[in-house]
Amino acid sequence: MDILHRIGVTASPDAVYDALTTIDGLAGWWTEETDGSTEIGGVVRFRFIPGGFDMKVVESERADHVLWEVVDGPEEWVGTHVRFDIKREDDFTIVLFRHEGWREQVEFMNHCSTKWAIYLMSLKRLVETGKGEPAPNDVMISNWH
């Protein structure tokens, strides 16, 4: 089972790729507390107030796509993959997002789906305006943050 999203941004495919493959870029839209290596085979650590995720970079092709494997984090996430496909369409750069391989349709999956949308809108804002809304200053959606 997969979480799917799609956004279009007015920035270039290269700008989107940079926001997905540099520590500064990732810290600018997902969570300020980001470190590690964004090279293929490297692990990026994302931390939030309640915990975090470690992502191994499986594939990364400039202005085309990025694929991560979740190697540490909540048990529902470990072993799942997060994929960003980038393409150009109608003067927009389109980001097709997929968080794939959820094993059960748990309530946490509902939460993560909505929260991914919030973060992708933060990515959009970052590449379009230079300023995103990463954690801990992200938009709160519920009691689960």
Added chain:
Amino acid sequence: MDILHRIGVTASPDAVYDALTTIDGLAGWWTEETDGSTEIGGVVRFRFIPGGFDMKVVESERADHVLWEVVDGPEEWVGTHVRFDIKREDDFTIVLFRHEGWREQVEFMNHCSTKWAIYLMSLKRLVETGKGEPAPNDVMISNWH
């Protein structure tokens, strides 16, 4: 295949239920151009600039849940169901959303997933502040609006 979301709002379950089961409520967060009957067996018509959806109300139980069947609209939507479950948790009213029964994982499903998140945040704003962001003044996410 399903689109899932989860939000929590500080308004009551009754207020959420009203926003899902009255024409004024629905027009306050999804699209201003809403009409029809919200009774069980009735059909609610939602219109947007590029088209719209007709939803048959299959189940509706105060402060508990609402279930719609899509009876007209884009072919990918017809025959799918949209379900809102309402419950109380930690001083929040939780809305569990499911748009279920997608037959193919098409790019339009990615778009609709992100857009549902935007509209659910509009529902949250409506019940918490009295003012949502329904179409045609909804947040634009891409070239597909």
